Amino acid sequence: MKFTPACQQGVLIKRYKRFLADIELADGSQITIHCPNTGSMKNCCQPGSKVWFSTSNQAKRKYPHTWEIVETPITHQDGKVDHYLAGINTGRANHLVREAIDKGVITELQGYSEINKEVRYGKENSRIDFLLKGEGLADCYVEVKNVTLAIGDGWGIFPDAVTARGAKHIRELMEMVEAGHRAVLLFCVQHHGIEKVAPADAIDPTYGELLREAIKAGVEVIAYQADLSAEQIELVKSLPVIERLTQ
Known part of the structure; x- marks a missing residue:
């Protein structure tokens, strides 16, 4: 971008x-x-x-x-x-992810012929950021979260405040997995100082527990880091997601 x-x-x-x-x-x-x-x-x-x-x-x-x-x-x-x-414009995250899918940067989300945005789904009346479809493939529900909170030594954590909305999205993703679909939580890391991502249990312990529950249930949790400059922003590489912060 x-x-x-x-x-x-x-x-x-x-x-x-x-x-x-x-x-x-x-x-x-x-x-x-x-x-x-x-x-x-x-x-x-x-x-x-x-x-x-x-x-x-x-x-x-x-x-x-x-x-x-x-x-x-x-x-x-x-x-x-x-x-x-750090990139603080949360409205850029979805655009960065879509661009990275189209360019083949996000390897986990390749092979789909159709990408739909802001599709209503789930029992809690949410909107999924992306719904990917492809012949012979399970529908893939992708929820994007922007990560900018770095706490040193390469750690980035999410969320930066208690998020009932974020918890709802995790529950909806687990329901999609239970229904036989594919569900992906993608952390869009707009921060040069982050090398790995973990849930911010000290800020929102409910979100951290839900995230770990979701991983056990089959929700895929991935992270991609952006390169930022005054001229452009683009996702460039995958980062590890750690289930629990260790320092």
Whole structure:
């Protein structure tokens, strides 16, 4: 996914009202941009952080700029602090996954002739991000989650806040497996400092238990990491998913 034009850089002053952020530009001027992330953005919205934002040519938009990337500080167990880029626009995750499927990057999801988006399914009236179909293949239900919470030493965890919605999606995926379909939970890792993904039991223990239950039930849980820059974002490689955080 390429940014046209390339993202511009600024410094975060503050994020507020969930959907807004004030940015200081290189010339000292300030602008308000759209924040496309309704979550806690834990570790990803510290004032003073470098940020990158895209620009829309839609004249009717009140805020033509959209926050895309932030530079995040991560403290490792040895006390060393490194800085990594993280993609905070959760709306990009599905696009990145679709692009990676089409390019053959996500090897686990190849061989399907039909890809449907936002299909209603399940007893809890959910919408699956992708429903893959192919002749002679079981229907494949793919739920995508964006991962940006890095806690050091290569660990990335999900979720960054308690998520009843995320728990519902896991239950729905387990039901699909029970019905004879294929179900995949895909962590889209938009963070350069993450090398492995685990459930955030300390933040949402219910989600962690459900995830492990789902894996036992046959839900496939995979993770792919994005390469991020001011010019483009794309998923490039698979990361291991660990059932329980160990430090």
